[in-house]
Amino acid sequence: MLLVLSEEHKEHLSFLPQVDAAVVGEFGRIALEFLRRGTSPKIYEGAARKLGVSVEMVQHGVEGLMFLMTESSKHMISEVDFLDSVLVLGFSEELNQILLQLYLQHHAHIRSILSQLPSNQPAYHNLEWRLDVQLASRAVRQQVVPILTLRLLLSGVGDGVCARRGKVLQTDPSTLLHLISTLEGALAAMKSSHARRIFRNIK
Amino acid sequence: MELCESVQRGLQQLADPSVFITSCYRELLEVSYRSLLSSQADPGVLDQAELKQVEQIVLKQSHTAATTFILEAVKLNADKSTISSCLEELTFSAERIDIFYEAHQKHKKELERLLASIGRCPPHINDVSWRLQYHVKNNQVDKVNEPFYCIALNTENEGSPEDINFTCTVEQLQDLVGKLKDAAKCVEKASQM
Numbered sequence: 234m235l236l237v238l239s240e241e242h243k244e245h246l247s248f249l250p251q252v253d254a255a256v257v258g259e260f261g262r263i264a265l266e267f268l269r270r271g272t273s274p275k276i277y278e279g280a281a282r283k284l285g286v287s288v289e290m291v292q293h294g295v296e297g298l299m300f301l302m303t304e305s306s307k308h309m310i311s312e313v314d315f316l317d318s319v320l321v322l323g324f325s326e327e328l329n330q331i332l333l334q335l336y337l338q339h340h341a342h343i344r345s346i347l348s349q350l351p352s353n354q355p356a357y358h359n360l361e362w363r364l365d366v367q368l369a370s371r372a373v374r375q376q377v378v379p380i381l382t383l384r385l386l387l388s389g390v391g392d393g394v395c396a397r398r399g400k401v402l403q404t405d406p407s408t409l410l411h412l413i414s415t416l417e418g419a420l421a422a423m424k425s426s427h428a429r430r431i432f433r434n435i436k
Numbered sequence: 437m438e439l440c441e442s443v444q445r446g447l448q449q450l451a452d453p454s455v456f457i458t459s460c461y462r463e464l465l466e467v468s469y470r471s472l473l474s475s476q477a478d479p480g481v482l483d484q485a486e487l488k489q490v491e492q493i494v495l496k497q498s499h500t501a502a503t504t505f506i507l508e509a510v511k512l513n514a515d516k517s518t519i520s521s522c523l524e525e526l527t528f529s530a531e532r533i534d535i536f537y538e539a540h541q542k543h544k545k546e547l548e549r550l551l552a553s554i555g556r557c558p559p560h561i562n563d564v565s566w567r568l569q570y571h572v573k574n575n576q577v578d579k580v581n582e583p584f585y586c587i588a589l590n591t592e593n594e595g596s597p598e599d600i601n602f603t604c605t606v607e608q609l610q611d612l613v614g615k616l617k618d619a620a621k622c623v624e625k626a627s628q629m
Contacts, residue, residue: 357604372551
């Protein structure tokens, strides 16, 4: 599968051959840093001053690289397809190799960043538990009620903020056994021939 | 058991055969347990034919006293001798004490459960439902091809149901089940002590 680069994208990237290979490498590093932590206009300004070009050109260059990296990581294109895709840019062989290395080294990480974006449902992070025995309350003295207090930690709740949220819950021993057997059923469904057939065929 | 003056007075009236004849006494005890155990207060609980012969005010005082006494006895898990000596002091006959104790044994467990459920506690998990899904692709990433689970914990918080939804990968579900099993093992060990 080849990437189809828009004219605008090509124009933004056309800034890259005008600078040193080392600078392109540096842009690549910045692009990945921005993908991880978000952009920072100060860095654009600093780089523009050093290179003696406009801030806009630097910004377009870096963002063009970011887009190139995310698009190719999104489709997980092969090495050959990546090189063929950037061929239309008319860059030197050396520059193409720099871009390829950047892609090969970081595509797994970029995919993991991208895969966090669409998840709007909280995801399981951890479970802490404690066995309590209720001995007395205002209404009844002398009780022996075993209770399991659980703290369920969920991560990634809304707005792309990686906030962890703990929820304190409790249950009784017989429900606990029921939960275990139900969830073991869920795990067993993974290994069923039906599920395995689907996993094998959708590739 | 410490009882306030009005409760003591109500019980003394209940002990008096000239106010409550035996059948009336039995009926009032039944009515008292029923009014404690029914989920909704029934305003007509004292409108029993058997109780018509007792004066309304006395009936209400004795009903309040009996229910208070029953709750105290359950709360403190009072044994037979405690109940007997307490009622004896309030001029109950041996026969009436036996009738009371019999009724008390019959309803005690249920009342205990009811009283134990009073009070604040974190949401209680009652059940769990799950769905296995296969994540193929999304607008950000192609070829994801990963199975994952959607889990809903059905909890109850002070009577109102609430679902806690979350997703987890296969490894995370194994982790979750492993931790729940650890907890179950711990409960089993503790129960053998």
